[in-house]
Amino acid sequence: MKESEKRxxxxxxxxxxxxVTVNLQGNIIxxxxxxxxxxxxxxxxxxxxxxxxxxxxxxxxxxVFEEVLxxxxxxxxPFTLLHTNGTHTDVLFDGYVYKDDLGTSLGAxxxxxxxxxxxxxxxxxxxxxxxxFQHHEKEKRANELxxxxxxxxFQNHEKEKRAQELxxxxxxxxFQNDEKEKRAQELxxxxxxxxFQNDEKEKRAQELxxxxxxxxFQNNEKEKRAQELxxxxxxxxFQNDEKEKRAAELxxxxxxxxFQNDEKVKRAAELRIAxxxxxxIEASRDPLVTISPEGKITDMNQATVKITGMSREQLLDSxxxxxxxxxxxxxxVYQEVFAKGAVADSPLTLRHKDGKLTDVLFNGSVYKNDxxxxxxxxxxxxxxxxxxxxxxxxxxxxxxxELATELAEEAQAKAESATQIAEDAVKAKQQFLSxxxxxxxxxxxxxxxxxxxxxxxxxxxxxxxxxxAIKLSGDALIVLINDILDLAKVDAGKMTFEQxxxxxxxxxxxxxxxxETKIQERNLExxxxxxxxxxxxxxxxxxxxxxxxxxxxxxxxxxxTEGKITVGVRMLVQDAEKVILEFxxxxxxxxxxxxxxxxxxxxxxxxTSGTSRLYGGTGLGLAIVKxxxxxxxxxxxxxxxxxxGSTFSFILSFNKTLEKVDSDLGLDIELExxxxxxxxxxxxxIALNQLLMKTLLEDFGFAMDVADNGKIALEMLKxxxxxxxxxxxxxxxxxxxxxxxYIRNExxxxxPIIALTADVTTVDVEKCxxxxxxxxxxxxxxxxxxYSKIIRFLKDAGYDKKAAVQKIEDLQTKPLTCVNFDYLKRxxxxxxxxxxxxxxxxxxxxxxxQTMKKAMAEKDWGTLKHATxxxxxxxxxxxxxxxxxDIAKAIQALAANQLSTEDGQGTSEETMAMLYTLFSxxxxxxxxxxxxxxxxxxxxxxxxxx
Ligand code: ADP
Numbered sequence: 001m002k003e004s005e006k007r008x009x010x011x012x013x014x015x016x017x018x019x020v021t022v023n024l025q026g027n028i029i030x031x032x033x034x035x036x037x038x039x040x041x042x043x044x045x046x047x048x049x050x051x052x053x054x055x056x057x058x059x060x061x062x063x064v065f066e067e068v069l070x071x072x073x074x075x076x077x078p079f080t081l082l083h084t085n086g087t088h089t090d091v092l093f094d095g096y097v098y099k100d101d102l103g104t105s106l107g108a109x110x111x112x113x114x115x116x117x118x119x120x121x122x123x124x125x126x127x128x129x130x131x132x133f134q135h136h137e138k139e140k141r142a143n144e145l146x147x148x149x150x151x152x153x154f155q156n157h158e159k160e161k162r163a164q165e166l167x168x169x170x171x172x173x174x175f176q177n178d179e180k181e182k183r184a185q186e187l188x189x190x191x192x193x194x195x196f197q198n199d200e201k202e203k204r205a206q207e208l209x210x211x212x213x214x215x216x217f218q219n220n221e222k223e224k225r226a227q228e229l230x231x232x233x234x235x236x237x238f239q240n241d242e243k244e245k246r247a248a249e250l251x252x253x254x255x256x257x258x259f260q261n262d263e264k265v266k267r268a269a270e271l272r273i274a275x276x277x278x279x280x281i282e283a284s285r286d287p288l289v290t291i292s293p294e295g296k297i298t299d300m301n302q303a304t305v306k307i308t309g310m311s312r313e314q315l316l317d318s319x320x321x322x323x324x325x326x327x328x329x330x331x332x333v334y335q336e337v338f339a340k341g342a343v344a345d346s347p348l349t350l351r352h353k354d355g356k357l358t359d360v361l362f363n364g365s366v367y368k369n370d371x372x373x374x375x376x377x378x379x380x381x382x383x384x385x386x387x388x389x390x391x392x393x394x395x396x397x398x399x400x401x402e403l404a405t406e407l408a409e410e411a412q413a414k415a416e417s418a419t420q421i422a423e424d425a426v427k428a429k430q431q432f433l434s435x436x437x438x439x440x441x442x443x444x445x446x447x448x449x450x451x452x453x454x455x456x457x458x459x460x461x462x463x464x465x466x467x468x469a470i471k472l473s474g475d476a477l478i479v480l481i482n483d484i485l486d487l488a489k490v491d492a493g494k495m496t497f498e499q500x501x502x503x504x505x506x507x508x509x510x511x512x513x514x515x516e517t518k519i520q521e522r523n524l525e526x527x528x529x530x531x532x533x534x535x536x537x538x539x540x541x542x543x544x545x546x547x548x549x550x551x552x553x554x555x556x557x558x559x560x561t562e563g564k565i566t567v568g569v570r571m572l573v574q575d576a577e578k579v580i581l582e583f584x585x586x587x588x589x590x591x592x593x594x595x596x597x598x599x600x601x602x603x604x605x606x607x608t609s610g611t612s613r614l615y616g617g618t619g620l621g622l623a624i625v626k627x628x629x630x631x632x633x634x635x636x637x638x639x640x641x642x643x644x645g646s647t648f649s650f651i652l653s654f655n656k657t658l659e660k661v662d663s664d665l666g667l668d669i670e671l672e673x674x675x676x677x678x679x680x681x682x683x684x685x686i687a688l689n690q691l692l693m694k695t696l697l698e699d700f701g702f703a704m705d706v707a708d709n710g711k712i713a714l715e716m717l718k719x720x721x722x723x724x725x726x727x728x729x730x731x732x733x734x735x736x737x738x739x740x741x742y743i744r745n746e747x748x749x750x751x752p753i754i755a756l757t758a759d760v761t762t763v764d765v766e767k768c769x770x771x772x773x774x775x776x777x778x779x780x781x782x783x784x785x786x787y788s789k790i791i792r793f794l795k796d797a798g799y800d801k802k803a804a805v806q807k808i809e810d811l812q813t814k815p816l817t818c819v820n821f822d823y824l825k826r827x828x829x830x831x832x833x834x835x836x837x838x839x840x841x842x843x844x845x846x847x848x849x850q851t852m853k854k855a856m857a858e859k860d861w862g863t864l865k866h867a868t869x870x871x872x873x874x875x876x877x878x879x880x881x882x883x884x885x886d887i888a889k890a891i892q893a894l895a896a897n898q899l900s901t902e903d904g905q906g907t908s909e910e911t912m913a914m915l916y917t918l919f920s921x922x923x924x925x926x927x928x929x930x931x932x933x934x935x936x937x938x939x940x941x942x943x944x945x946x
Contacts, residue, residue: 018081018091018112021098022051026065029107038091038112040084051110056080056088068095068108081112090115287350287360287381290367291320291334298376307383309353320379325349325357337364337377350381359388433485440481445780446688448474452783453695478780479550483620487627496765497632501659502542504569504581505530511546511553512567518557525564531571534579538654544628545652549583551621552648556587563588563645577655584649592640600638601626625650675794678702681722683713683739684756685731689779693726696783700790710739717747724790725753727773737771744772750901752793756781796893818928820879821936827877835940837877838933845874849926852891856915859907865895871922878933884925891918 012019012032021030031046039046039054052058052065057079064077077093091112097105281288287304289297297320305312308323324330330348337343342365350358360381366374451471455464512528519526549567556565566586573580592600601622629636629650640646680702682693690706697704705720707713709731725743729736736755743749755768755776768776775789828834848871855864868891875885894915898907 016114018110020051020110020112021107022065022110023107024069024105026051026062038081038083038089054082056082061093064093065095065108065110068110069097069105072097078115079112284380286383287379289320289379289381291377291379293338293374293376295319295321295331295334307350307352307358307381309356323350325351330362333362334364334377334379337366337379338374341366347384348381358383359385441478441779442686442689444474444478444481446686446692448478448780449692449696450688453692456699479547483624487620487624495627495631497541497544499539499541499655501537501539501657503536504534504538504542504545504654505536507542507546508549508567508569511549514550515553515557519565522557522561524557524560524562527564527566529566529568529570531569531581533574534569534571534581535574535656537657537659538579539657539659540652540654541632544632548625548628548650549585551625552585555621555648556585556589556646560587560589560645572651574656578653579656580651580653582649582651584647586645586647588645591642591644591646592638593642594640597638597640601636675701675791678723678790678794679720680704680790681707681713681716681720681725683707683710683725683731683736684728685709686728689728689756692781696781696786699783700787702790710734710736710742713739714742714747717743717749717751722751724793725751727753727755729755729757736773737767740768740773741771748901750897752796754789754793796897818880818925819932819936823879824877831940831943835937838937838940841874841878842930842933842937845871845926846930849923852919853923856919859898861895861899865892865899868892868895871926878929880925880929884922887918887921891915891922894918 015032016034018035018038019032020028020035023029028046028049028051031043035046036043041049041054050058052061055061061079064074064079068074073094073096075092075094079091079093081089081091083089092115094111094113095108098107098109099105281301284301285303287307288301289304290299292298296317297315298317300312300315304315308315310318310323319327320334321327321330326348333343333346333348336346342363344363346362348360348362350360352358361384362379362381364377364379366377368374448471451467451474455467455471459467508530509528512526516526553565553567564587566584568582568584568586570582570584571579572582625648626636629652632652634650634652636648636650638646638648678701680697682690682697682704684690684693684706685708694704694706705716705722707716710727711734713725713727714734727736727740734742740753740755743751743753752774753772755773757776757778765776774793777786777789824834824837828837848867851867852864852871855861855867868888872885872888872892874880875882875888894911898911901907
């Protein structure tokens with residue numbers, strides 16, 4: 001290697017930049033230490049390797065390389081070198097072609113410089129540019145500042161000018177103000193002067209007017225004086241005249257005087273008589289007055305003075321009639337006196353000057369002089385104030401009495417019409433309730449009835465749940481409707497109670513059971529306290545009892561949110577016939593305020609006004625409960641404390657019985673056999689009800705026909721016979737009452753008729769019976785009840801022929817076990833009493849049997865029934881087989897049945913035959929018993945006497 005070459009090599013190796021020589025194919029021919037450093041690849045590997053692979057973007061580098069070859073060089077292309085340890089180095093890439101001596105390209109020399117230095121250079125450039133820019137800006141600001149300074153100087157100059165102008169303007173203003181004030185002062189002085197002058201003017205005007213008045217007055221006075229003067233002159237002339245006249249009169253008077261003296265002597269004699277009369281007149285209590293023909297008073301007595309309150313002087317010569325309240329009438333009366341000569345007892349009223357009135361009877365007659373000339377009238381006015389007062393009072397009393405009578409009559413008329421209205425309203429209310437009940441209950445019954453029917457079919461559990469809910473809601477609604485109707489029935493005094501045997505405990509438990517879910521839902525405890533000593537079967541009205549307890553328990557549940565509800569039944573007293581029970585429902589609920597305890601049993605009363613909003617209800621429940629308890633002879637009471645709870649308890653008595661209860665109120669009916677060919681006619685207009693009845697009766701295994709109304713039923717009955725008729729009451733065309741009466745009276749059929757009714761307010765059992773119905777059953781139809789009633793009628797009316805005949809046949813095969821002496825001994829306890837009993841039996845029974853026989857022969861059904869009735873209990877007493885009791889009962893039923901037809905005329909051969917068959921059994925057993933008893937009596941007599 002030459003020395004110069006060595007120097008180049010050292011330089012190349014010392015370079016911090018990557019230096020590489022690359023041939024035309026891109027392979028590295030030569031490289032330096034920096035290349036090894038940047039790539040992490042040793043020289044041997046680098047040499048001959050593809051140059052481009054040492055960059056992150058080899059393809060781009062290859063393109064630039066091609067560019068170098070094409071254009072001889074490129075500079076400052078940014079690329080990134082890739083080190084084998086993964087680090088990157090940003091570089092600026094310069095490339096130059098190198099050629100051989102002939103100028104042929106051999107490849108390129110590449111220099112890659114780390115980019116940090118370049119950045120710095122760029123920053124420097126940028127900093128220089130910024131500096132230059134800032135410098136430029138500064139110069140601009142300096143220019144702007146100098147312009148601004150000039151502007152400021154100009155403005156200052158302007159300001160000074162304005163200030164000077166302002167000061168001049170101010171001076172001018174001050175001057176003008178001064179002037180204004182001066183003018184104002186001058187004006188005020190001028191005004192004062194003017195006011196003063198006006199005052200003066202007015203004063204002068206006033207003075208002038210006063211002067212004028214004075215002048216006018218003086219003129220007036222002058223005229224007056226002139227007039228007075230003239231009058232005075234006339235007067236003077238007149239007085240002179242008068243003086244002359246007086247003189248003339250004086251002469252005459254003297255003459256007169258002489259004459260009067262003569263007269264005086266005459267008068268003195270007359271006066272004596274007159275004085276006596278005068279005394280009488282003055283003493284009179286009645287006003288006495290004499291009146292001249294002109295009507296002027298000429299004389300009067302003291303009574304007149306007193307009654308008028310006027311002095312004699314005033315009265316004298318005054319018009320008498322002015323002292324009456326009705327002067328015109330008074331005048332007429334005394335004119336009458338003049339005309340007729342006298343007037344008697346004319347009623348008038350005198351008035352005292354103070355206003356006091358005196359009723360008088362005016363009597364008057366004329367008086368005449370010796371020549372018969374009328375001189376005047378003498379009047380006596382009798383004071384009748386007291387009489388008049390009494391008369392008036394009497395009259396008033398009479399009027400008042402008449403008025404009172406009138407008022408009383410009016411009031412009576414009103415009361416009668418009010419009563420009528422009230423009665424009409426009550427009737428209308430009952431009618432309305434009756435109609436509504438029909439309208440509401442018909443569809444309701446269908447809903448409940450069909451729900452029951454569907455419940456009996458095969459359905460899923462869910463469906464059962466829903467249907468049960470429908471049924472419960474329907475039941476609740478019916479209960480509500482019944483409540484309202486019950487109340488109406490109570491109002492109308494039509495509430496009736498049944499007396500049937502029922503199982504009390506089963507009834508109570510079943511009902512309380514209804515509330516179990518509700519009680520559980522509310523987390524309440526239910527406690528039953530049932531006295532075990534209570535007999536199982538009692539006689540009473542179980543439906544009403546249900547209703548009472550239902551109301552009380554549902555209230556207890558409703559008004560209780562925590563704690564327990566206790567339903568208790570306790571036996572208070574019992575004797576041979578009856579028990580007295582106390583039922584109680586106790587809760588731990590909200591309680592009732594003491595003040596309200598008295599009224600909660602009234603209709604529509606709730607303990608607080610908010611009760612209905614919070615708990616619902618109508619306030620009817622307790623009113624009904626009370627009306628169900630009290631008519632049965634019971635009492636109901638309540639004890640309660642607000643916030644602690646309430647106890648409702650009622651006491652009822654029930655008769656005891658040995659009878660068995662027909663059936664429990666289970667859901668399934670046990671159908672009896674032997675009633676296969678039963679045919680029933682249903683008379684019912686509503687299709688829903690028809691369908692319901694059809695479903696029920698088919699379930700019972702009965703055949704049925706339907707008639708849409710009474711009329712159709714009658715047609716059907718002419719051709720077909722039925723075992724039972726179920727008869728709706730309210731139907732179009734012909735109702736149930738009419739139809740029944742026709743069946744009994746025209747068709748003369750005895751078929752049992754059971755009324756079906758939804759209308760409990762008008763269901764009058766009496767009315768049903770009166771037209772000849774045998775029983776009634778109310779809707780919603782209880783299927784069990786319907787079945788048991790049908791069966792009972794079939795049996796009672798002897799329709800159970802097959803069963804009866806079967807029974808007799810059975811009896812005939814059995815040996816007759818007649819009197820049961822063990823039993824007889826047990827109940828009589830000792831021989832003496834037993835003997836007594838037997839004797840009684842022997843005395844009565846054979847006679848009764850004879851009576852029965854005779855009655856049957858005579859078809860005297862009343863006697864037969866009665867005798868059979870008497871014989872029935874003796875079978876039990878003697879311990880005779882109870883089958884005979886049943887036979888006797890059958891005879892009794894047949895007799896009763898015949899009795900209800902027309903006097904046995906229609907008794908069929910068949911019935912008679914059956915009666916005799918049954919009777920012969922009774923006759924036989926009674927004869928046998930008598931025989932056995934006679935034997936026993938003999939034996940007993942021996943032991944007793946022995
Ligand atoms: P209703 O419950 O339909 O309102 P009721 O006649 O059954 O009507 O009851 C009348 C009122 O007596 C109720 O509204 C309630 O205020 C009160 N009451 C009845 N029972 C109870 C009870 N067990 N606890 C508290 N309050 C009761």
